[in-house]
Amino acid sequence: MLSLTHSPTTQFSWNGEIYDIDLAFDTVLLYLQLQEDQELNPFQKWRQSCKLFFGKNQRLPSDPDFYAKSFEKISRIITDQPYGLKEPEKDDGGIEATKQFDYVRDxxxxxxxxxxxxxxxxxxxxxxxxxxxxxxxxxxxxxxxxxxxxxxxxxxxxxxxxxxxxxxxxxxxxxxxxxxxxxxxxxxEQQALNSSSLSNMFDSLLDQAKKGGN
Incomplete structure (x- = not known):
């Protein structure tokens, strides 16, 4: 969520070291597209997500907790909503309404x-x-x-x-x-706007992070 008193988060501190995080809007949109790629398995998505957010030149720790904590922080930043969450609209059959927009098509x-x-x-x-x-x-x-x-x-x-x-x-x-x-x-659309859906994405990534480092 945007703050008028603090600069947007661009770094993550771990064991006294500072690591840059790329949270530019296009990086996040690429991340959302990555999660929709059915040809990649969860581990591949996690690896690619690490490259998106941390780049290729930073030397990252091998500690799985680093990835778990950093992705938890990234998740909070991306999913945070200023006015609370809205439940996805459902039709008469209890099915979530079809998405209203697509960042790629639109x-x-x-x-x-x-x-x-x-x-x-x-x-x-x-x-x-x-x-x-x-x-x-x-x-x-x-x-x-x-x-x-x-x-x-x-x-x-x-x-x-x-x-x-x-x-x-x-x-x-x-x-x-x-x-x-x-x-x-x-x-x-729900993944982009609904915190719980995005959190599910990150839960999958965190599972991979806890299994091993970079």
């Missing part, structure tokens, strides 16, 4: 919206803008931005529109802006 809309509202070129912020800053700005995108307009189209209930022409226009727009992917439960 990258262009997110980029355009940041530029439109804040005048920020996210391409120039890669490796620099901290995740907590990105997340605060992302959550603050206004209803008139391109990204939020797309979300509104996806959320609108076509069954409540009486005029057949207007209803079909909405369905066509929803089909055009649909989020690709076959999953309907525990989607990337």
């Amino acid at each position: 990258a262009g809309a997110i980029y355009a919206s940041f530029f439109e509202q804040y005048g920020i070129d996210l391409n120039k912020e890669r490796g620099k803008m901290h995740w907590t800053v990105f997340k605060a700005l992302f959550d603050g995108l206004g209803p008139k931005t391109y990204f939020q307009r797309i979300l509104e189209i996806r959320r609108e209930d076509a069954s409540k529109i009486e005029d057949p022409t207007d209803r079909q226009e909405l369905l066509d727009a929803q089909n055009y802006y649909a989020v690709d992917g076959s999953k309907t439960e525990k989607e990337l």
Whole structure:
């Protein structure tokens, strides 16, 4: 969560040594994509996650506790929500609602919206803008931005529109802006916004960390 009195976390202290942590927004997004890669096993995901957050040039301890504690800290930073957690919405059958956005598919809309509202070129912020800053700005995108307009189209209930022409226009727009992917439960959006889902990701990584060092 972004603080107005403290700088965003970029380091981790362990046994008197300081280790740099890369928590730029693009690094975190790469991490989220990594967890969706079905071709990698948990150990491979853990190894790649270590490289993302700690880089390739730092000499890291072999102590499994180092990885467990550092990933616990990273998890808290990424999953922290300023206004509490919301339970995932469910349909009448008790199934979690289909995800509303995808950082990959909606990258262009997110980029355009940041530029439109804040005048920020996210391409120039890669490796620099901290995740907590990105997340605060992302959550603050206004209803008139391109990204939020797309979300509104996806959320609108076509069954409540009486005029057949207007209803079909909405369905066509929803089909055009649909989020690709076959999953309907525990989607990337929930993993990105829901602390418990992200914590599950890190729990898997922590299991690997406790089995051995780098």
